[in-house]
Amino acid sequence: MLRNFCTRALLLALVNVQAVLAARPDGFLAYHHKMPPDLLNDVAQNKSIRLIVRYYDAAIDTEIQGLERHPQQDKQFKTNVMAFKSQRYRELKDRATAKMDRKRFNIDRDYSHLPMNVVTVKGETGLLGLLANPAVAEVFRDVELHHFLAQSAPLIRSPDVLSQTGYDGSDTMVVVLDTGVNYTLFDFGSCNAPGLPSSCRVKVAQDLAAQDNALDDNGHGTNVSGIVAGIAKGTQLAVFDVFDGASASSSVVIQGINWAIANQLTYKISAINMSLGDSSQNASLCSHSFSNPFVAPISGAFSAGILTVIASGNSGFSTGLAMPACTPQAVSVGAVYDSNVGGLNWGICTDNLTAADMVACFSNSASYLSLLAPGALITAAGNTLGGTSQAAPHVAAAIAVLRGARPSESVTGTLNRLTSTGVRIADSRNNLTFPRIDILAALGSVNDNFANDTVLSGTTDQSITTINAITSTQFSTKEVGEPNHAGNVGGKSVWFAWVAPAVGNVSIDTHGSSFDTLLAVYTGSSVSALTTVASNNNDGSANGSSGLGFVATAGTTYKIAVDGFNGASGNVVLNLTFDTNIGANGGSSTQVPAMPPWSLLVMAFGFVGISVAVVRHRN
Ligand SMILES: [Ca+2]
Ligand SMILES: [Ca+2]
Ligand SMILES: [Ca+2]
Ligand SMILES: [Ca+2]
Structure with missing residues (x-):
């Protein structure tokens, strides 16, 4: 009996905190799952508090999910779905807030495309009235965020890995939520106003936080925007000043995310960049925390086709990311040096030595970190800064480039390109490895489709020209109507085209390919009406490589397909040798008419470290 009593006493002690809550006459216990545990302190003595509120209705959720899974996903359909969602969220919020006591409840801010708004409630009664509303799913404090450490330092170049490709993020937009942008700079098109002149890269620039009458009162946003503009030289920007001095309210940042969702179809928005956050250390994804109001907005952006790229934070944590980088479906980004910049003291930590692809000591890391990118030291728009703030916009720009190249790919597919092709970098602090973005590798085989063949051309030197092209077939596909190459079903083809400059012997092989x-x-x-000239599966060389030969006709365009046996994929090495010795003149190389020295141009964008070589014979 006594023992039983002791056990019950212990249990009572353990549940003491809840018991106190339960004992309250106002019955907050029933709603503890909707609010941060210590929120009651904020409304003591009838104080007012501003809250971000998320509403939920299961029937609406089911309706929307059904529409988002609908097979018809053209622009008109997506526009209709977006309008439908906005309308349903409007109805949900109107229904829920109509019942509220206006003396204790005020709507401060609304998000047109999210089931959320920002309200002020007064005292325990006001808070309880909100929580008791069945349509209210959860409430969040409107926490203040800051932009991450920025340090001026001597100049290093901003890497521009796109200089050899045609893809630059054209026909996309990146939304930057930061301290604003000085769009009058040359980097953005020396604009007089957003979108003016028409070559101005910044199409939208607004203060979402209190108007400070400055384009960028800090310089942080201009640097971040400049990195996006410099890496994705074709993408447009919408830059919102979400900072009031040194801090940004979550509710204002969410306003920027809402704008991106609402305008995705208009501007083809591919990414949101958020080089901001708090100082918290989140060892795992912060999906169920009352301290993170970004879960629903970032999820909403994701389903609208927008990736939200967020700096991991500069606290030097090796086992945790800041909020909102910790949010599920956020693309979190840590920083590496882009070169040896000597020793650097960052205040919070020191790197005595630096080198390209070394993780910076300030860069927050955790097992679930998405990506690494260059973040130290980056010069853009006239300003040199280092931090995860600078790493994130490299990724946002990379996403713009990838989405510009493949606008209909899923955002999951785009992210998978970056994570699966990135260079694996070890973080010596936690012995984890992460992919450092490699845009060329992530672009994959741009010559996947017949219509997008990579044109091979080269300098001929007397009679023999050899061309080597390297590309990756990792993300390639087989088109409708495409023939089985060399009699095998294949499945991941890439296409090259070559115009024979004269009559001659052509030898083509894939020797050196990885599959x-x-x-x-x-x-x-x-692609569905081709005439076979020659084909081969295995020519007897290593790895099942292929090789063939034929006599080319002058001026004829030959389409060359490389696929993988039964759908295998990897890095293709394509070797083409053209010999005019058997040509119309029929004589030796010295009798071939001199040809103009065409400059070799192998437009093979597919794989990092593309090598193009002309082997000159018979000089
Ligand atoms: Ca401003
Ligand atoms: Ca401001
Ligand atoms: Ca293909
Ligand atoms: Ca083969």
Whole structure:
């Protein structure tokens, strides 16, 4: 009996905190799952508090999910779905807030495309009235965020890995939520106003926080925007000043995310960049924390086709990311040095030595960190800064480039490109490895489709020209109507085109490729109506490589397909040798008419470290 009593006493002690809550006449216990545990302190003595509120209705959620899974996803359909969602969220919020006691409840801010708004409630009664509303799913404090450490330092170049590709993020937009942007700078098109002149890269620039009458009163946003503009030289920008001095309210930042969702279809927004956060250390994804109001907004952006890129934070944590980088579906980004910049003291930590691809000591890391990118030291728009703030916009720009190249790819597919092709970098602090973005590798084989073939051309030197192209077939596909190359079903083809400059012997092989290849050469202008010139699966060389030869006709365009046996994929090495010795003149190389020295241009964007080589014979 006594023992039983002791056990019950212990249990009572353990539940003491809840018991106190339960004992309250106002019955907050029933709603503890909707609010941060210590929120009651904020409304003591009838104080007012501003809260971000998320509303939920299961029936609306089911309706929306059904529409988002609908097979028809053209622009008109997406526009209709977006309008429908906005309308349903409007109805949900109107219904819920109509019942509120206006003396204790005020709506401060609304988000047109999220099931959320920002309200002020007064005292325990006001808070309880809000929580008791069945449509209210949870409430968050409107926490203040800051932009991450920025340090001026001597100049290093801003890496521009896109200089050799045609893809620059054209026909996309990146939304930057920061301290604003000085769009009058040359980097943005020397604009007079957003979108003026029409070449101005910044199409939208607004203060969402209190108007400070400055384009950028800090310089942080201009640097971050400049990195995006410099890496994705074709993308447009919408830059919102979400900072009031040195801090940004979550509710204002969410306003920027809402704008991106509402305008995704208008501007083809591919990414949101948030080089901001708090100082918290989150060892795992912060999906169920009353301290993170960004879960629903970032999820909303994701389903609208927008990736939200967030700096991991500069606290030097090796086992945790800041909020909101910790949010599920956020693309969190840590920083590496882009070169040896000597020793650097960051205040919070010191790197005595630095080197390219070394993780910076300030860069927050955790097992779930998405990506690494250059973040120290980056000069952009006339300002040199270092931090995860500078790493994030490299990723936002990379996303713009990838989405510009493949606008209809899923955002999951785009992210997978970056994570699966990135260079693996070890973080010596926690012995974890993370992918450092490699935009060229992530672009994959841009010559996947027949219509996008990579044109091979080269300098001929007397009679023999050899061209080597390297590309990756990792993300390639087989098109409708595409023939089986060399008699095998394949599945991941890439296409090259080559115009024979004269009559001659052509030898093509895939020697050196990393997988069992199929090779076929065709003439014709449609993937479903091709005439086979030659094809081969295995020519007896290593790894199931392929090789073939034929006599080329002057001026004919040959379409060359490389696929993988039974859908295998990897890095393709394509070697083409053209010999005019058997040509019309029929004589030796010295009798071939001199040809103009065409400059070699192999537009093979597919794989990092593309090598293009002309082997000159018979000089
Ligand atoms: Ca401003
Ligand atoms: Ca401001
Ligand atoms: Ca293909
Ligand atoms: Ca083969």
